[in-house]
Amino acid sequence: MKYYNAQLPQTEKVAQNLFILIKTERVEIKPEEIIYMQADINYTTFVTLNRRFTTAFHLGFFEKSLETHPYLIRISKSFIVNINYLKDLSWHKVAKEARLLDGTSLPISRRRAKELKSVLWQKLNFSA
Structure with a gap:
């Protein structure tokens, strides 16, 4: 990720999945399998369907990388959540x-x- 360019031309194809180096292994993460991401200073912890791991990139980096996936919503300074895994809200x-x-x-x-309320309202209106 050393040569990551946040400003890609619109004609450039972008991979649908993330690839993250964990120790010596290159791991593919499908955005739809992310349950939530948690910030811890300059680290991000991913919780997916199959595993939990921490990367040495800040949450803002992944927020920009995954902005084309509307189901991943930042709900606070420390969390991005996949709204497809929401059970309910305590409001x-x-x-x-x-x-x-x-x-x-x-x-x-x-x-x-x-x-968050706006995104959920739109989702309800589109599914009805």
């Missing part, structure tokens, strides 16, 4: 949480709550 004035199918609860920031 209280004091705290908002996204509960996932695997039982994990993730905090939703006040700033990101409106965007």
